[in-house]
Amino acid sequence: MENLNIGQVARRAGIPASAIRYYEESGLLPQPARQSGWRRYGPEVLQQLLVIRTARELGFGVEEIRVLLHGFxxxxxxxxxxxxxxxxxxxxxxxxxxxxxxxxxxxxxxxxxxxxxxxxxxxxxxxxxxxxxxxxxxxxxxxx
Amino acid sequence: MENLNIGQVARRAGIPASAIRYYEESGLLPQPARQSGWRRYGPEVLQQLLVIRTARELGFGVEEIRVLLHGFxxxxxxxxxxxxxxxxxxxxxxxxxxxxxxxxxxxxxxxxxxxxxxxxxxxxxxxxxxxxxxxxxxxxxxxx
DNA sequence: ATGGGATTTCAAGTGCACTTGAAGTCAATA
DNA sequence: TATTGACTTCAAGTGCACTTGAAATCCCAT
Incomplete structure (x- = not known):
């Protein structure tokens, strides 16, 4: 109830699950906890995805966003x-x-x-x- | 003196010649006159390219610009x-x-x-x- | 008239941001 | 327990907007 799997996150954030995996692979999102292989997300991921989406829609590239979030x-x-x-x-x-x-x-x-x-x-x-x-x-x- | 070939247009417009050919092929620019195969442009092409560049930098796609210019x-x-x-x-x-x-x-x-x-x-x-x-x-x- | 640089066409390659497909695993429901 | 749907990884594919490469042609200066 407190944790979400990737499909639920995708629906709530309005971002395809495949893109969420891609963001994780690209270093934009931290690796989430796993339960027998499945990604389990805390609610903060929605905030993070909101930031990512806002930046993407403004024209920032994935690499630029990575630097903002984790590139220091x-x-x-x-x-x-x-x-x-x-x-x-x-x-x-x-x-x-x-x-x-x-x-x-x-x-x-x-x-x-x-x-x-x-x-x-x-x-x-x-x-x-x-x-x-x-x-x-x-x-x-x-x-x- | 009045007409420019593609390299001169490219330099004045700040757009690579390859992109200018691509815009022509995509229907953004009309086919220019030819002199033994070489494209000869009148000065109005600079204005047109300025419009195209402005629109591109604002995020309009090539197809959208085509519709604006010639899609009616x-x-x-x-x-x-x-x-x-x-x-x-x-x-x-x-x-x-x-x-x-x-x-x-x-x-x-x-x-x-x-x-x-x-x-x-x-x-x-x-x-x-x-x-x-x-x-x-x-x-x-x-x-x- | 000859060499160098600009141009031609056409096909193929590039980079980004994902998406799709395949083959297999896990969870929830009947 | 069996099925169904959501999930997993990995590789390959996609769409856009160009760019690059190759081989041929053309203009201009020496």
Whole structure:
């Protein structure tokens, strides 16, 4: 009642069991207790999977998440981990926010477009929208 | 002087020539003029690639971008395309913005964490941060 | 006219994040 | 006790977005 097997965890977390095993294999999740071979999870795994899912949906790779959770020397206290992670990741996250906001504006500006052909959107009335939205031409750190 | 071959386009757009060919093959870019086999591009391709790159960096898939640019019946005027795209994509983009903003706050909250072990961040002082940041547990449309 | 670099096509390879399949084991129910 | 469904491992497969390699062709400078 207190412990869950992988199927129950999968259902509650909204993540396939196969992905949970993959996360464990990738070092994102600690190895759970076993009962005659079956994985038994405590409730904290749901919180951990929530963190993992949030980070994945934001575009963090599995390896990056591993570093966040377990990639520091074990004597590194959480505050130091958070500082390092924040220093590394805040710029990328802010770039994501900027670009998504830009894309949103692009769509909204498109709503008032009066072009006759879609090609015109690149050369006429809508021209400048992309530039306006994304002034730079330089590569942005693709957070993917 | 007015027309560019693929290498020059690649350099100016910051996109590998191989990717430009791939975009053409995928129907994102129209087939350019040819001079004895070589692709010759007009300057508008840079604008088009800028749109493509912006969309890609925001997480749109190649197929989605194809639909935006060329996936409508040819008698569909741009305003209708924009409306359809906005209706379909604004929610996803807004979700990205919400989650990225949440992740940013999570990192910032982490900066004031006083946990002794990283596991504590899931159970003690930092607890609730993820929930606070990502109230729901339901699947969000993963925009990748 | 010749060598070097840019380009062509086509097929195959890559990396990530999983997913699927096979063959076997375990737990709960009839 | 027998079946059914959930679970196990391990290897292989998948989908996306490109990238790389090979062999041929083309442009330009010497």
């Amino acid at each position: 020397p074990s004597d590194t206290a959480p505050p130091a981990r958070w500082r390092k992670l924040a220093a590394e990741k805040l710029p990328a996250i802010e770039a994501v926010i900027r670009r998504a906001t830009a894309m949103k504006r692009m769509l909204q500006i498109g709503l008032s477009c009066r072009c006759v052909q879609i090609e015109d959107c690149f050369t006429e009335d809508c021209a400048g929208v992309v530039q306006e939205v994304r002034g730079d031409r330089k590569a942005l750190p693709v957070m993917q | 019946p040819s008698d569909t005027a741009p305003p209708a395309r924009w409306r359809k795209l906005a209706a379909e994509k604004l929610p996803a983009i807004e979700a990205v913005i919400r989650r990225a903003t949440a992740m940013k706050r999570m990192l910032q909250i982490g900066l004031s964490c006083r946990c002794v072990q990283i596991e504590d961040c899931f159970t003690e002082d930092c607890a609730g941060v993820v929930q606070e940041v990502r109230g729901d547990r339901k699947a969000l449309p993963v925009m990748q």
